Amino acid sequence: MKVTVEKVDDINFILSGTVKNSTIEEKVAKETKQNASKDENATQDAAAKIFKEFVDAGIKEANIDVANILGQPMLKKHEQREDSIYFEVELSISPEIDVNTDYTDIIPPFVKPIAEPKEVEAKLLEYATQQAPFSKIEKERATINGDVAVIDFAGYIDGKAFEGGSAEKFNLKIGSNAFIPGFEEQLIGMVYGEEKTITVTFPKDYQADDLAGKETKFDVKLHEIQEQKAITPDDAFAQRVLKDPKATLETLKKKLAEQITSQDISQLYMAELKPKLIEGLHTKFNFTLPNNIVEQEIDAKVREKTRSFNEEEHKVYMENKDKFAQLRESVREEARKSIKTALIVEALAKQQGIIVHDQEVIAALSYQAMVTGQDAEALVKYYQDNNLMTSAKLGLTEDKLFGVMLGFHKH
Numbered sequence: 001m002k003v004t005v006e007k008v009d010d011i012n013f014i015l016s017g018t019v020k021n022s023t024i025e026e027k028v029a030k031e032t033k034q035n036a037s038k039d040e041n042a043t044q045d046a047a048a049k050i051f052k053e054f055v056d057a058g059i060k061e062a063n064i065d066v067a068n069i070l071g072q073p074m075l076k077k078h079e080q081r082e083d084s085i086y087f088e089v090e091l092s093i094s095p096e097i098d099v100n101t102d103y104t105d106i107i108p109p110f111v112k113p114i115a116e117p118k119e120v121e122a123k124l125l126e127y128a129t130q131q132a133p134f135s136k137i138e139k140e141r142a143t144i145n146g147d148v149a150v151i152d153f154a155g156y157i158d159g160k161a162f163e164g165g166s167a168e169k170f171n172l173k174i175g176s177n178a179f180i181p182g183f184e185e186q187l188i189g190m191v192y193g194e195e196k197t198i199t200v201t202f203p204k205d206y207q208a209d210d211l212a213g214k215e216t217k218f219d220v221k222l223h224e225i226q227e228q229k230a231i232t233p234d235d236a237f238a239q240r241v242l243k244d245p246k247a248t249l250e251t252l253k254k255k256l257a258e259q260i261t262s263q264d265i266s267q268l269y270m271a272e273l274k275p276k277l278i279e280g281l282h283t284k285f286n287f288t289l290p291n292n293i294v295e296q297e298i299d300a301k302v303r304e305k306t307r308s309f310n311e312e313e314h315k316v317y318m319e320n321k322d323k324f325a326q327l328r329e330s331v332r333e334e335a336r337k338s339i340k341t342a343l344i345v346e347a348l349a350k351q352q353g354i355i356v357h358d359q360e361v362i363a364a365l366s367y368q369a370m371v372t373g374q375d376a377e378a379l380v381k382y383y384q385d386n387n388l389m390t391s392a393k394l395g396l397t398e399d400k401l402f403g404v405m406l407g408f409h410k411h
Helices: 021-035 039-062 117-131 235-242 249-284 291-306 311-319 321-330 332-352 358-372 376-385 389-406
Strands: 002-007 012-020 069-080 084-093 134-136 148-157 160-173 195-201 215-228
Touching: 002 039, 012 021, 012 039, 012 069, 021 039, 021 084, 039 069, 039 084, 069 291, 084 291, 117 235, 117 249, 160 215, 235 249, 249 332, 249 389, 291 311, 291 321, 291 332, 311 321, 321 332, 332 389, 358 376, 358 389, 376 389
Parallel strands: none
Antiparallel strands: 002 012, 012 084, 069 084, 134 215, 148 160, 148 215, 195 215
């Protein structure tokens, strides 16, 4: 086979050429004989080998160092001709990024947040309230948000009771969002012994298909109202919260101050500093982007965007090539920026010896799961099954590098 190489720019190449049908037929026959495989498998195996040979021939013709190739070669054109198949393949090599470039002038100035004493006291009160037990209100009043309402309830759809739709003397914290949206809000203002009918609609994505999207009436009776009263924080309280027998109230306040400061820094970083750093690095470093990697990133962003589409929307984009092309173009600039950021971060992190290990990624995902109330193992498995671990690792590498640049931590 003869492969022609077109150098698009300093890092992108187009390999083009034809493979005779007789060559393909010989390969298929050989695969069938060697592996005793089915015709369809033999054809696929032969096609994969021919494609690899085609790409290898192009790499040799272009005198490209295999170690410099980025990502997978991308098939741009595949055309059946009279006695052969015509291929066009694009591949890219790593761009040269001058890591010795002085980029200190793009680091944005900022004032590091420090927790105020009143913020610490407010957080301490919040902890004290959360740790306090619920008790029956001393003076009868109407329910308010944050109360625990002790209720009987019975649900009906079209006048018929349904499984799991009733309970007696059930403790429900108003505002916990433990029940169907709209249910808890309608308990506010009820008084002892009051009975009322609450009307709500199950969410369309509710886990029980027979209930999803259906309007439901609940007969509710209020038996009791319980409230939380903040306990007075002391050394014993600090020891319980920190699970440290040597802790004091001052120790807890110090920990809370660190927590508040860390949250404030994180918010400042995500909202202002990180975007400014990325913008500055994009201005400071100029290089050609690898087309095949950009196209793969566009594919990923399109998948992400269409994940929320309903069946009808999917059908529209799948059947209308122009509309699908417009969707791809709408995310192209974002994809280019993402790839440019990733390449800069990778180069600078390598120069500074910043490494993120797999266990750090798993730990970060586990923390994310804990904060969002998800199952940690399930989240990690989702990332692994969907090839998202590399992206997660890059995100942590980026944060580590930017943290060093901003002086948040030493490397």
